[in-house]
Amino acid sequence: MPDGPVQVMSWNCSQLDGVEPQGLGLTYWFDAAPAGEPYPVSVRFTGRRVSGDERPGPRDSFAAEKTIQRVLPGSGRIAVTTRVPDINPGTWEVTATPVAPRAADGSPTQAVAPVPMPRGSSTGTTAFLPVVKVRAPGVRIGAWPALVGLGFVAALVLQWILGVQRDLPVGRVLLVSLLAGLVGLVGAKVYYLQTHRQEKRGALTAGMSVQGFVIAAVSVLVLAGRAASIPVGAMLDVTAPGLLLGMTIGRLGCFFGGCCVGLPTASRWGIWSSDRGVGVRRIPVQLFESAMAGTVATLTLLAVLLLDPPVGGLLFSAGLSAYTFGRQLLFPLRGVPRKTAKGRQVTMVVTGLVLSGSIGGVLLG
Numbered sequence: 245m246p247d248g249p250v251q252v253m254s255w256n257c258s259q260l261d262g263v264e265p266q267g268l269g270l271t272y273w274f275d276a277a278p279a280g281e282p283y284p285v286s287v288r289f290t291g292r293r294v295s296g297d298e299r300p301g302p303r304d305s306f307a308a309e310k311t312i313q314r315v316l317p318g319s320g321r322i323a324v325t326t327r328v329p330d331i332n333p334g335t336w337e338v339t340a341t342p343v344a345p346r347a348a349d350g351s352p353t354q355a356v357a358p359v360p361m362p363r364g365s366s367t368g369t370t371a372f373l374p375v376v377k378v379r380a381p382g383v384r385i386g387a388w389p390a391l392v393g394l395g396f397v398a399a400l401v402l403q404w405i406l407g408v409q410r411d412l413p414v415g416r417v418l419l420v421s422l423l424a425g426l427v428g429l430v431g432a433k434v435y436y437l438q439t440h441r442q443e444k445r446g447a448l449t450a451g452m453s454v455q456g457f458v459i460a461a462v463s464v465l466v467l468a469g470r471a472a473s474i475p476v477g478a479m480l481d482v483t484a485p486g487l488l489l490g491m492t493i494g495r496l497g498c499f500f501g502g503c504c505v506g507l508p509t510a511s512r513w514g515i516w517s518s519d520r521g522v523g524v525r526r527i528p529v530q531l532f533e534s535a536m537a538g539t540v541a542t543l544t545l546l547a548v549l550l551l552d553p554p555v556g557g558l559l560f561s562a563g564l565s566a567y568t569f570g571r572q573l574l575f576p577l578r579g580v581p582r583k584t585a586k587g588r589q590v591t592m593v594v595t596g597l598v599l600s601g602s603i604g605g606v607l608l609g
Contacts, residue, residue: 252368318510323523391497399486406482431460477556488541495534562602
């Protein structure tokens with residue numbers, strides 16, 4: 245945390261100094277009221293460039309406002325981050341001033357916050373805008389791709405070990421899995437773009453969805469496995485523990501990378517984390533999902549090692565449906581609203597039936 249209430253995000257990379265586009269990442273820190281009702285907070289950021297000898301132009305000053313609609317009393321230290329694009333590179337003097345939040349029609353909703361909020365100033369330099377857009381207090385750049393990549397490698401290693409144990413052609417299985425992983429990344433990107441059309445992002449900077457990855461990757465596993473003369477059911481069974489292990493590790497990347505965040509909370513069991521816009525104590529739903537995926541991965545691994553069901557693929561369907569069911573249970577704890585009114589209930593019913601049928605098939609077998 246900075247000494248004052250205002251922080252200018254820095255990025256020490258001389259190769260990108262002055263490279264367009266440039267931007268500023270600004271954070272205002274404050275403490276939530278200790279008690280009372282939830283309340284809104286608005287902060288106005290202003291700045292002017294103080295480096296350079298030329299006459300100031302329109303890209304040498306800015307004014308921006310950031311609002312949190314619902315601050316929970318008792319939630320502790322909060323960081324509000326905004327980005328300022330399309331400005332000239334150099335050193336900037338910035339000021340953050342709390343202002344009265346306004347309704348959609350422009351009328352003030354509250355004269356002052358229930359606790360004093362300081363005005364602050366700071367000085368900092370611009371940075372490469374694509375980096376500025378993903379930097380925020382509590383966010384670790386590179387954590388998401390690093391941990392997702394580690395999860396994928398761990399999944400392949402575990403699949404290879406179990407494939408040897410089941411006397412599968414592990415060379416062909418790994419080739420099919422690598423192909424499935426690459427296609428799964430494309431599916432994850434496409435699924436995200438289709439379900440987040442309101443976000444004005446390019447295909448390269450948009451997020452990814454685990455649902456899209458699973459749908460695309462499993463489809464390739466089945467089709468390419470048949471084409472490669474691999475017993476598809478057995479291959480899916482040895483894939484399940486690794487797939488779930490990969491999700492266990494990957495969800496840690498979501499926590500440190502600032503995505504799929506939980507709802508803000510005033511509970512002492514909350515963990516301070518950021519969605520790259522607001523850093524606050526939150527329900528650690530990414531860690532819950534990681535623990536849930538790890539539990540299901542352990543159970544499916546034990547089943548693969550100890551059981552030999554006569555119908556291949558049952559362990560895969562049981563593990564995947566159990567994970568999907570648990571994921572739906574956790575969705576209300578996430579800070580992102582659902583897209584459909586009944587989608588969660590329908591998914592839980594379908595995956596619950598598939599899970600029951602799969603477990604029943606394994607036990608009867």
